[in-house]
């Protein structure tokens with residue numbers, strides 16, 4: 615991609631919501647349940663990809679710290695996040711970063727996978743919150759869940775949070 619093309623793509627506003635496709639619509643894609651490649655249009659299109667670990671991480675934190683509000687309230691918060699994540703507003707925030715250029719929102723099956731990942735993380739979080747040395751275990755689990763996506767795609771929850779905050783601050787300021 616040439617520099618000017620890339621600049622055009624970055625300033626181009628994305629007007630559509632996510633869930634435009636039920637699953638990955640890249641030509642010739644095997645539509646597998648897991649896809650390591652988050653580029654070339656496959657990102658957030660398969661049921662699970664390295665971003666699933668980020669959703670799992672949020673589940674671990676909520677299971678650890680917020681299990682007292684009940685699992686229905688916790689799952690509802692993640693459903694709300696899936697909704698926000700697929701609004702044109704949020705999609706454009708992700709697209710502001712060069713790594714998010716191809717992001718057009720989640721496919722329907724990816725949102726389902728995100729919720730499953732969140733729930734698995736939630737169960738892990740609740741389990742370790744009741745164990746001995748729970749903070750050490752929490753730290754170890756979070757470190758693993760940050761490392762795996764970083765190794766697979768050079769991105770993770772902390773980097774994502776920084777990118778999103780930076781973009782929001784830049785837009786307000």
Ligand SMILES: [Zn+2]
Nearest residue numbers: 638640643656
């Ligand atoms: Zn694909």
